[in-house]
Amino acid sequence: MSDVVDSERAPTTNAGKGGGRKRGPATSPTARYRRELRLIHGWREMLTYGVVIACIIAVPYLFSMPLIPPAGLPWAATFTAINVALIAALAAFSFNLLLGYVHQISMAHGAFLALGGIIAAQLGTLGGWSIVYILPLSAVVGAIVGVIVGVPALRLRGLYLLVATLGVHFFAVLLFKKYQLAKFGFGGVNYPVASLPDWLPGPLGGAQIYTDKQWYWFLIVVVGGTILFGKNVVRTRYGRAFLAVRDQDVVAAITGVDPARVKILAFALSSAMATMCGVLGAYYYSNRAAESFTLEAVLFFAIMVVVGGFASVQGSVIGAFFVTLVPLYLDWFTRRFFADSEVISNNSSAINALLFGALIVLVLRFQPKGLAGIWLALRRRTLERGLERND
Amino acid sequence: MKKRTSRLAVLTATLVLAATGCATEDSATVDGVKSNPSEGVTDDTIKFGWMGAITGLSASTLEPKHAGTEAFFEYANQNGGVAGRDLELISYDDAGVVDKGLTNYSRLVKDDRVLAIVGQSGSQITEPLIPKVEQDKIPVIGPGATTASQLVTPYYWNNIPTYQDQADVSIAYAGEQLGGVDKIKGVTVSLAVPSGVEWREFVDQKLTVAGGTFVKGYDMSTTATDAVPTALDLQKLVKDDKVNYIFIHGNSQSALTLFSSMSQYNVDLPVVGIYGVGSAATFTDGPPEITDDLAFVHGFTPPSVDEPGMKTVKDFVAGTKWEKYIKEDSVHFINGWVDGMTTLEATKRAVESGDLSREGLQKALATITDLDTGGLSGTIDYSRYGHNGGAVARPYTFADGKFVAEGSYEDWEGALKYEY
């Protein structure tokens, strides 16, 4: 059995892993499989979920408190960064779907972000639709376009796919530029303030989303929901099909999994999410121009996924937060303790890039499971120190 | 179990400590002016923010601009500051990336709580920030370029002439060179970005209205390594006597690319361009037959031009780390210096009117209609449409290793149409 990195699985379901714990009575294959499929594996996971939920709720209150941060720590800026990270997490996860589960590197994410931007412009700025309607529609359009892109992708593997998607990126940027100049103008496309539809109950009806706090809740719901959805797809037999195709697609075909269909499904899902991310980004930044869709941004998603750990959902989220928040705090750190160094202050963004590049190489060389892998190992070790047997 | 509890305890303790570690704010009165820490006025300093691309894209214009403002603040502090306080510039680099720009903005406005932002750059960053600036009601002085939306929002105080202004002066200059605007047969070469398209449309429109001929516009990819197709096409047009002037939009890099391709194919046309091409390198590194007929247009004066105010700058930076900008003859450094000047003037007026706050600064800026910067720029007049204080420009050429100003700023005021 190939090792599937899925941290939702408690250690005991992998025979031999975890330090010499006695196995309970449920060791027959059927029982183990059923246990695997459970949503929550025991009280340890419930605790983790609980802590995560508590953090999620605490964040907006914590960060919008009007206190003066000690030691000049960036406080309100962190809140903005968290929102940026949430949007990035969705993009990272969609990149991860392709990379971690189907082992295909696609550089076309920028293209789908641009597609999302065009959809948001057409329906939102020009059409007046609420963002709540635009999002699912953009997912559908993104999926369709993803399938269209995915079909020729079947003929290509590895580098061919990578370069082909690179080409798609450049075309998409050109397309956005033509669209922008045709319908808008030189300053880029301006998006209206995001607002919820009127029929929602109470204060939610017709509410506008523009402060960091409001965006935070909106993003938690949208991004969290989408990622959970995607994660559950992975847990189903499609997910297992992904993994089979990833490892040995000829063998997979023999066993009845249709690699073509699986690859296309992965593309569709990934593109749908990336397009949604494009819509979110358009509204959050309230302005997008052809220059906004740089190749560097796409490479950054790759960084997030690799550093966070691919083939795990947590990996993309952790990676997104890491890559967004670390530069902010690194900057604070260098300002505080290295304020006199000219070299550092003049080259802050290059130093950032240097660190992240080095991090990628180090992670890939030594710990390919990334931060999520480190977190998993830590958690296993600390939780196992407790004497309890599992369930 | 024990380990987890103790870890939790440590975490809680840290949070509590952090909360109590928060500094208390002073709000005393110094020099007759009450402190206002939530808007950047503490007992010792008045805080201003700077954000833009110190590295990365556009760094070649923005990094010297930042240095200029930094240098001016130091100069102002050495001369007594304002209301007994020093001026402090808190700068963040966003390398032209929107995400960083947004985060840095939050930091300046909410964490560092600056009084105003001096310099904010890149339309991909200003555009998203305009709604937030309007919400936070914070003045932004001397942004990096002047776009249409910046002319409409009341919180932006623009010091750099718009592309329309630059087009006006460029066309007038070309007309002067050829003996009449109606004699111009012009082409544009622009970077393949939206502002490049803007440039082409302005030149097209204005040239036609003035009686000249607009022949065609060329695009240059931002990653282009040569401009061979453009040069070849120009060669054809020159042979048929269909073109006699090039109006260029771009930066030093793209200009040099164009010139070297032109030179390779023996295309020698006079060129006038936006301030983006206005660095000494364009003139010194380019093929001489083309740079002999090259000019750029700007609302600021490069250091090698003698103006009354230039001596102050040169004397001040001598022996400091900012000296290299004078050596490099960077007009963008002067741009930053002037941004500092307008900021200082507005701050002083706000103090005089007794309201040193963001709102007070906003009102003070509106009163600046006649600021003389000693020849470092034209007269700054924010009463012009769209707070376009710096909407004055003049052409510069280059000779004997120095820039040459073609006349004074007043000489060219007649060319400016102010039709936005």
Added chain:
Amino acid sequence: MTQFIQLLVAGLALGSLYAVVAFGFVTVFKATSVLNFAHGTMFMLGAYLTASMIAERDIPLVVTVLVVVLISAAIGAVIHLGIMRGMVGQALFTVVLATIGIEIVLKALIQIFFGAEERGRVDMLPRSSSQVGGVVIAHADLVLIGCSVLMVIGLVVLFQRTTLGFKMRAVADNLEAAKVVGINPQVVFMASWILAAVLAGIGGLLFSSYGSVVSLDLAGIGLRVFPAALIGGLASFPGAIVGGVIVGVAEQFAGGYLGGEWRDVAPYAVMFVVLLVRPQGIFGKKEAQRV
């Protein structure tokens, strides 16, 4: 018609540069199956070194060439020894991602070391041109094509006539068989990385006089190499050369007939067409997949 010929010549010149760079890229791929994202940055390093040595410090050409070759070789060796060697056995895409990381690191180092401002061009190539029947041919283009041809000849000699070249070909064709015969693959891998790095560096050196500016955008040239290699057929040396030339010509034609903004997408458009018709590239061989 004159425009056509002139664009063609310019395209050949640019294309020959791409060909040399693509060649290095394919070298690494054939030997180690690694797709090197950092190739463009090594190219850029060559250009920056040349610019800073010749343009700013007037160091003679021969010394500059030597320095570029040595530094590029050193970087190639470091990449192999430090990183690639330890990643044997990992999935291919992991290795590609690692090269992305290397690209980011190299680019950042170049920016820190050389500064973010661009540099003017280096004046090594002649600026003159001659007229042949109404067509203006720039001498610089001819020199460029000439240099590239010389390098290709040199490479052919290396691969066909030297022991090392023989070993490299053996490893590229069949790794297991080569090992059986006693060839040490590690040596070959290292040689491949060094060769690729040096080719990229020399490409950068040539480019710094052809293009007008040396700036951080040059890493984008590395991106052009990908479609070139694919068009030619990823694991094919003659393919790399042909692909490079095709890309150069396509760029100039697109720029001339469609407009400057189409230059970026032109290579990819050509690539799409070629891959639709012949997914393995012009010279590529269809790979049987081993189960």
